[in-house]
Amino acid sequence: GEDVEQSLFLSVREGDSSVINCTYTDSSSTYLYWYKQEPGAGLQLLTYIFSNMDMKQDQRLTVLLNKKDKHLSLRIADTQTGDSAIYFCAEREDYGGSQGNLIFGKGTKLSVKP
Amino acid sequence: GAVVSQHPSRVICKSGTSVKIECRSLDFQATTMFWYRQFPKQSLMLMATSNEGSKATYEQGVEKDKFLINHASLTLSTLTVTSAHPEDSSFYICSALQGAGSGYGYTFGSGTRLTVV
Secondary structure (H helix, E strand, C coil): CCCCEEEEEEEEECCCEEEEEEECCCCCEEEEEEEEEECCEEEECCCCCCCCCCCCEEEEEEEECCCCEEEEEEEEEEHHHHEEEEEEEEEEEEEEEEEEEEEEEHCCEEEEEE | CCEEEEEEEEECCCCCCCEEEEEEEEECCCCCEEEEEEECCCCEEEEEEEEECCHHHHHECCCCCEEEEEEEEECCCEEECCCHHHHCCEEEEEEEECCCCCCCEEEEEECCEEEEE
């Protein structure tokens, strides 16, 4: 079945850039997502990218997609302490054109040191 | 933007009792609702998918008689954990799909921390 892998931890200093990487297995995924989860809270959509795009930038966030290698990354520029959270990569599971479930990675815990 | 209100945020119940968790889409109609369970330091595990007006589809290994899902309207879905046991203690999150075809249309509730004592 589909699988999404990402590293579990990342530690950076405030002001540096953070890069969180993710690999996925379903080459037919049309959309890929990055979600942020703060302690005890639900998931907040940060950004998403359509599979025919290589890059998407939204303020401090840059998403890179290498569809050939099934590799997705999220870069956070000028990382702040408020960015400390768990970041989930997810791919959409589509069935014959209908929109299905999201398959999540285990999440990367980002720690930002002052 | 789209908001899903999930209640309660925390609940402690005695073993053997039932607990109902509600998810409401506040400003949109949720044609599909996904229910997830999240174990500590782990990813979200899909439990079931429900479409308004029809029976929920449960993932393999999820007991449908234990985790009752009702999606009676386009704005409300409920998950009832029946005869709860300590091993049911977990973080439960719903996600509402805002119509078909919109890639960004998944909106998550804020989660419910269930503790069964």
